[in-house]
Structure formats: structure tokens, C-alpha cells
Amino acid sequence: MESKRQQKFGRQIQKDLSDIFQKEFRELFGNAMVTVTDVKVSPDLSVARVYLSFLLADDVNQIMYSLSDKNKAIRNALANRIRKQARIIPHLGFYLDDTAAYAAKIEALFEGLVIPPSDGIPSEEL
Template identity: 40%
Template sequence: MESKRQQKFAGVLQEELAQVFQREGAAFLPNTLVTITRVRVSPDLAVAKVYLSFFNTNNTTLSINTVNAHSGEIRYKLGSRIRHQVRVVPELTFFVDDTNEYVERMDHLFDKIAKEPRQKDEDSE
């Protein structure tokens, strides 16, 4: 369970990182829309796990590897934006948020189940 302090700091990071990706993300991910879906912060606020969702890309693994390769640059740009609000800029680790893919897969399975013919119960006869 995250404390209010962690949640508040995660919200600040999410907003500021969104601005960084919106303004300067095209430099390392051209024609790709990056959405920050969730940020989790350690209790000491020194480490942040950032979950990203990518649109208009065929290879999310390549995209997340590209973001991780530029994590130092992203952290620097984040630090310049929040330097007056925090003592230490957290280490950033980026992960793919595959929630949308999971939801689509589950919807597909439920649709498939719904289309299957129902078997009659022997008990009801």
C-alpha cells in the first residue's frame, strides 16, 4: 500500500513525464504516441517504476528498449522540470503496460465463449 506522499509524488512524476514525452519524445520515438499509464514510487522516493503504453507502433519491445536506452536523458529533463520540488530526482525504470492487450484478449475469449452453443444440463430435464 502506497502512502499519500508516494501517491502525490507519483502523480507529479506522471504529469511531468507526460510533458517530457509529449514535447521531446519524438526525438527518440518518431511517429509513436507514448502514454504514461501508471507510476509507482518506492517509499524513499528514490526509485520510480513508470508504466508506458505505446500507440502507432508495431514493436513495443523495441519501443521500451529505446526508452530505457534514453532513460538518463529523460531523467535529466525531468530533473530540470521538478528540481525546485524535490531533493532527489528518482531513478527511472520503464515497463510496458499491457493492460489494454490483456483486456482485448479477455474480451475476445468472452466473445468466443458466448458464441459457443450451450449444452443442456442433465439435471434440469
């Protein structure tokens, strides 16, 4: 369970990273659209796990590799934005958020379900 402080700091990092990705590091993503879906911060605020989702991405693994390669520059850009609000600039870890793909898979499973009709017994009698 995250504290209110962790949640607030995570939301601030999420907002700032979204802005950084749109303005300063646009070339990393090519024509893909990136969404910072969630940021989980450690209790001491020194580590931030950033979950990303991509649309129209050709090679997600290549984008994730380039993000880890540019991690120091991204952290520096984040530091320039939150320098006055935070004492510690967190180390960033980037993770692929595949909940949308997982939800689509589950939805496809539900669509494929064949539910046989009941044998004429009303459910009230059961």
C-alpha cells in the same frame, strides 16, 4: 499499499514525463503515441517504475530499448522540472503496460464462449 505522499509524487512524475515525452523526446517514438499509464514510487521516493502504453507502434521492443538508452537524459529533463519540489530525483525504470492487450485477449475469450441453453428449468427452482 502506497502512501498518499508516494501517490502524489507518482502523479506529478506521470504528468511531467507525459509532457517531456510529447515535447522533448518525440523522436524516440516515431509516429507511435505513448501514454504514461502509471508511476509507482518506492517508499523513499528514490525509484520510480514508469508504466507505458503505446498505440500505432511498429516495434515496441525497439522503443523500450531506446528509452533505456536515453534514461539519463530523460531523468535530467525530469530533474529540471521537479527540482524545486523534490529533494531526490528518482531513478526511472520503464516497463511496458500490457493491460490493454490483456483486456482485449480476455474480451476475445468471452466473445468465443458458447453457453448452452438451459434445459427449461427456471433458475428460481434451483
